[in-house]
Amino acid sequence: MPLSEILTHLGEERSQYYNSIAPPVIQTSNFAFDSPESFAEKISNEFEHHIYTRGNNPTVQILRKKIAALEKTEDALITSSGVAAVSIAITSQLSAGDHIICVSRPYDWTRKLIENILARFGVEFDFVDGTNLNSIRDAIKTNTKVIYLESPNSKTFEVQDLRGCVAICQQHKITSIIDNSHCSPIFQNPIDFGIDLVVHSGTKYLNGHSDVVLGVICGSEALIRPMFQREFMTFGPIISPLEASMVLRGLRTLDLRVRRSDATAMKIAQYLEKHPRVSKVYHPLLPSSSQYQLAKSQMSGNGGLVSVEIDARNTTEMNTFCSHLKKFLLGVSWGGYESLYIPFYPFYDRLDQNTPSVPFNFIRFYIGLEDFEYLKSDLKHALDSL
Numbered sequence: 001m002p003l004s005e006i007l008t009h010l011g012e013e014r015s016q017y018y019n020s021i022a023p024p025v026i027q028t029s030n031f032a033f034d035s036p037e038s039f040a041e042k043i044s045n046e047f048e049h050h051i052y053t054r055g056n057n058p059t060v061q062i063l064r065k066k067i068a069a070l071e072k073t074e075d076a077l078i079t080s081s082g083v084a085a086v087s088i089a090i091t092s093q094l095s096a097g098d099h100i101i102c103v104s105r106p107y108d109w110t111r112k113l114i115e116n117i118l119a120r121f122g123v124e125f126d127f128v129d130g131t132n133l134n135s136i137r138d139a140i141k142t143n144t145k146v147i148y149l150e151s152p153n154s155k156t157f158e159v160q161d162l163r164g165c166v167a168i169c170q171q172h173k174i175t176s177i178i179d180n181s182h183c184s185p186i187f188q189n190p191i192d193f194g195i196d197l198v199v200h201s202g203t204k205y206l207n208g209h210s211d212v213v214l215g216v217i218c219g220s221e222a223l224i225r226p227m228f229q230r231e232f233m234t235f236g237p238i239i240s241p242l243e244a245s246m247v248l249r250g251l252r253t254l255d256l257r258v259r260r261s262d263a264t265a266m267k268i269a270q271y272l273e274k275h276p277r278v279s280k281v282y283h284p285l286l287p288s289s290s291q292y293q294l295a296k297s298q299m300s301g302n303g304g305l306v307s308v309e310i311d312a313r314n315t316t317e318m319n320t321f322c323s324h325l326k327k328f329l330l331g332v333s334w335g336g337y338e339s340l341y342i343p344f345y346p347f348y349d350r351l352d353q354n355t356p357s358v359p360f361n362f363i364r365f366y367i368g369l370e371d372f373e374y375l376k377s378d379l380k381h382a383l384d385s386l
């Protein structure tokens with residue numbers, strides 16, 4: 001289905017609400033039934049009917065249809081956060097005694113889910129270098145049920161060979177799950193490679209305005225329907241109808257926003273690569289990236305994330321650099337309109353924190369919707385201060 005159709009019309013049954021262009025916010029917790037018979041019939045199939053907003057809500061349902069279509073899957077679930085989507089997708093596929101293989105350096109809370117919570121319920125796990133198919137293959141055990149990917153991950157952007165991973169999963173009857181937040185559905189559709197379940201932090205590009213936290217899970221009806229009946233209805237991580245309508249508004253410009261960030265971030269990456277005070281640039285679609293060919297074969301763009309190692313001798317110099325950045329806000333998250341950065345040197349030598357997995361001079365930038373020259377001159381100012 002054309003992207004324009006999905007973003008502008010799909011799921012919007014306007015004749016049901018006065019031909020209103022904008023979808024109504026159906027802010028209700030529950031729905032009434034015409035008769036006791038219809039009550040009994042509908043409640044036996046909560047997946048398809050409107051009974052209670054923890055299950056289905058018409059405003060959320062419009063969003064659900066669009067998200068499923070964006071990832072080319074049969075259905076989708078909308079959750080209250082990206083980590084709720086990750087948690088539900090993973091737990092839905094595992095029982096005590098099963099084994100999960102996860103790429104090293106996944107999103108922090110995904111790692112904590114596996115290490116701290118699933119382990120308590122008797123799930124075994126291994127974190128492996130996802131850039132090497134052999135290390136994935138070597139980690140497979142007879143009880144392996146899930147291979148969890150994040151391609152690229154959101155800090156250092158390691159890419160996994162999705163075709164190769166899917167071949168391994170199919171051979172061993174393992175469910176593949178991927179966190180596709182980094183690329184968004186605009187630049188990568190993992191279903192095209194045969195991945196089973198796709199999750200996103202919708203907080204990032206899908207909403208795109210830094211004002212709603214949500215997640216999505218996309219997959220076949222055969223996977224999504226039982227997940228809805230069991231984990232989704234039991235854990236109950238829903239977004240409100242009002243938030244769904246805000247995300248629908250955000251989605252109207254998904255294509256424009258993600259492409260703008262991507263184009264500006266590519267120019268910023270090229271600028272940084274040439275600057276003498278930058279020692280390394282992380283961007284999977286720069287020809288200098290060691291994974292350039294693989295990345296190019298599965299992603300049509302990278303989005304707004306770019307990381308660097310600054311040519312700084314010590315944390316004082318890092319501090320000088322950061323204090324000269326005026327247009328980038330220091331903050332977590334990404335995918336909104338505003339450019340952001342996260343330095344890692346403040347976490348070094350702190351007793352209450354683990355030493356980061358990246359060097360002290362590492363900084364992750366998110367390039368938002370601002371103009372290239374505007375952002376470049378801010379970076380230049382900070383780099384030239386060194």
Ligand SMILES: *Cc1c(COP(=O)(O)O)cnc(C)c1O
Nearest residue numbers: 081082083107154181201203214
């Ligand atoms: C932000 C993020 C998450 C978690 O999403 P929330 O919406 O914050 O719960 C998961 N995966 C990746 C790659 C992320 O960047």
